[in-house]
Amino acid sequence: MANSSFEFTRAITRRPGRSVTAGLRAEDTGTPDLALMLAHHADYVATLKETGAEVTELDPLEDFPDAVFIEDTALCLPEGAILMRPGAPSRIGEVAHVAPALRRFYGNIREITGPGHIEGGDILTTAREVLVGRSARTDAAGVAELKAILDSWGHALREVETPPGVLHFKTDCSLLDGDTVLSTRRLDASGCFRGYRVIHTAEGEEAAANAIRFNQFVLMPAGFPGTAETLRKAGYEVREIGNSECARLDGGMSCLSLRFSA
Ligand code: CIR
Numbered sequence: 001m002a003n004s005s006f007e008f009t010r011a012i013t014r015r016p017g018r019s020v021t022a023g024l025r026a027e028d029t030g031t032p033d034l035a036l037m038l039a040h041h042a043d044y045v046a047t048l049k050e051t052g053a054e055v056t057e058l059d060p061l062e063d064f065p066d067a068v069f070i071e072d073t074a075l076c077l078p079e080g081a082i083l084m085r086p087g088a089p090s091r092i093g094e095v096a097h098v099a100p101a102l103r104r105f106y107g108n109i110r111e112i113t114g115p116g117h118i119e120g121g122d123i124l125t126t127a128r129e130v131l132v133g134r135s136a137r138t139d140a141a142g143v144a145e146l147k148a149i150l151d152s153w154g155h156a157l158r159e160v161e162t163p164p165g166v167l168h169f170k171t172d173c174s175l176l177d178g179d180t181v182l183s184t185r186r187l188d189a190s191g192c193f194r195g196y197r198v199i200h201t202a203e204g205e206e207a208a209a210n211a212i213r214f215n216q217f218v219l220m221p222a223g224f225p226g227t228a229e230t231l232r233k234a235g236y237e238v239r240e241i242g243n244s245e246c247a248r249l250d251g252g253m254s255c256l257s258l259r260f261s262a
Pocket of ligand 1 (some may be wrong): 120
């Protein structure tokens with residue numbers, strides 16, 4: 001897969017709508033400020049575009065408060081795209097609204113049809129395998145259905161566990177390059193990254209773990225200076241993007257885009 005795990009020519013994003021204030025959250029830390037979220041979102045999209053990638057920006061879906069977190073609806077690989085089946089009932093309907101955008105770029109689109117569930121936030125694609133974290137949103141049947149598709153495409157799928165109380169596997173980790181990950185210590189302690197180079201988030205900065213490597217940049221949430229410094233010292237070109245409002249809904253850098261080359 002060369003560097004297809006972090007080099008991309010395209011991304012798809014969806015602007016948050018007014019209904020985002022009703023988005024799912026594990027804990028109430030206050031209503032997200034839509035204007036500020038839109039400003040952060042614009043910065044995020046501009047940074048993706050700065051790498052030379054083409055970004056398809058989809059309109060808000062007012063009927064789906066969490067639709068800005070578009071990553072959960074699909075898995076994009078060189079061979080094709082796979083429509084997910086979110087474990088959150090309020091999010092299942094988002095998938096049908098993403099499919100037409102993916103069809104513009106992919107001839108090969110598959111679909112998780114159920115009865116299982118799986119969300120993109122639980123999937124980390126590295127240069128050598130696809131790691132899938134079981135979570136409250138991703139179950140054994142969903143993983144099995146994805147595995148059957150990936151087997152036929154020649155990708156190895158390895159199932160791992162998302163730490164208890166953590167929304168998605170990638171809430172706690174990110175890919176930095178083909179075989180380097182950024183991870184919280186609590187997730188790395190599970191042993192799931194054995195064989196990878198692992199960089200830990202700084203003490204007390206677990207919320208910095210959801211970053212993305214997108215071409216030359218690592219986009220990470222602003223406000224985590226220890227982790228930003230560690231990444232810069234390791235040679236990464238870091239861009240800090242405001243994430244205070246998405247964080248109120250347990251969302252971060254990876255959730256806001258589908259990234260691919262097609
Ligand atoms: C949810 O609970 O589904 C949204 N509020 C947050 C989704 C975050 N997505 C992600 O980590 N991939």
